[in-house]
Amino acid sequence: MKFFQATHTFDHSWAQVTAANWMKYPNEQCPHVVAVDILDRHIDPETGVLRTERLLTCNQNAPALVLKLLGGSAVSYVRETSELDPRTQTLTMKTQNLSMCNVLQINETVTYTVHPQDPSSTLFSQEAQIVAGSALSRFSSYVEDFCLTRFRDNAAVGRAGFETVLEKFKAARLEAAAQLDKLEKAAATSTAASL
Amino acid sequence: MSSSIGEKCTKIKQEYDSCFNSWYSERFLKGDASPMCDDLFFKYKDCLLKTLEEKKLDTLLADARKENPFPNTSTSSSSSSSTESGKKE
Numbered sequence: 001m002k003f004f005q006a007t008h009t010f011d012h013s014w015a016q017v018t019a020a021n022w023m024k025y026p027n028e029q030c031p032h033v034v035a036v037d038i039l040d041r042h043i044d045p046e047t048g049v050l051r052t053e054r055l056l057t058c059n060q061n062a063p064a065l066v067l068k069l070l071g072g073s074a075v076s077y078v079r080e081t082s083e084l085d086p087r088t089q090t091l092t093m094k095t096q097n098l099s100m101c102n103v104l105q106i107n108e109t110v111t112y113t114v115h116p117q118d119p120s121s122t123l124f125s126q127e128a129q130i131v132a133g134s135a136l137s138r139f140s141s142y143v144e145d146f147c148l149t150r151f152r153d154n155a156a157v158g159r160a161g162f163e164t165v166l167e168k169f170k171a172a173r174l175e176a177a178a179q180l181d182k183l184e185k186a187a188a189t190s191t192a193a194s195l
Numbered sequence: 196m197s198s199s200i201g202e203k204c205t206k207i208k209q210e211y212d213s214c215f216n217s218w219y220s221e222r223f224l225k226g227d228a229s230p231m232c233d234d235l236f237f238k239y240k241d242c243l244l245k246t247l248e249e250k251k252l253d254t255l256l257a258d259a260r261k262e263n264p265f266p267n268t269s270t271s272s273s274s275s276s277s278t279e280s281g282k283k284e
Contacts, residue, residue, distance in 0.1 A: 019216065019220045022212070023212075023216060026197055035200040038240075039256070050223065077255065079256065081265040
């Protein structure tokens with residue numbers, strides 16, 4: 001078993017980050033995620049927590065030979081469950097791979113919380129557990145190390161992809177605000193002119 | 196906006212996503228948790244469930260849910276029946 005851990009600060013508010021999180025895909029850096037489906041979504045009537053279960057469909061970029069040897073297919077599935085507490089402003093997401101679990105199990109937990117030192121930014125923390133299955137017992141350590149490296153690289157790419165998404169939304173917000181400002185000024189001018 | 200696993204579900208899925216995204220920012224984060232997109236969600240889910248069955252992913256998901264229940268009743272403070280009684284959004 002191998003562990004991966006990382007933290008990152010997004011320079012956007014928790015509200016913005018969590019709103020963008022629902023629209024994270026598609027993004028250029030993560031073309032392997034080809035579909036995102038919402039399996040279930042409800043609000044806990046007692047706690048007000050928003051619970052979502054999603055299915056991510058991914059095109060695997062593992063070498064064809066590896067897939068053939070391990071009996072995997074080019075398409076893989078990931079189940080993601082999330083709990084979003086608007087009161088504590090915490091979003092926790094857990095993912096597990098549904099494909100090739102007997103070969104390799106990757107369990108990931110990420111949380112998004114308001115940064116304790118800077119409420120205008122968001123603290124992201126990520127933890128993953130990589131376990132090679134019995135099918136690979138002889139090579140499990142090697143495979144786990146290989147996957148840990150891949151996971152680390154992919155995590156960085158995933159974060160970069162999300163940053164791009166966040167910047168796009170920020171630009172759209174600023175653009176909308178500028179338009180609104182222009183309209184308001186124009187309206188004020190025309191009102192003044194008609195007086 | 197992301198596609199659905201079922202090609203024929205993508206259109207309704209994206210309509211639902213648009214609705215949900217506005218609901219999330221304009222209502223939910225402002226303290227109003229009343230549902231707004233239920234009709235779209237049920238239509239989309241209908242289509243999705245058929246696709247999952249066709250692709251034989253329903254059993255894969257059922258197994259995953261058995262192994263990792265959500266919500267996890269041991270760590271969750273809410274009752275286990277919340278999925279049925281909870282407000283659908």
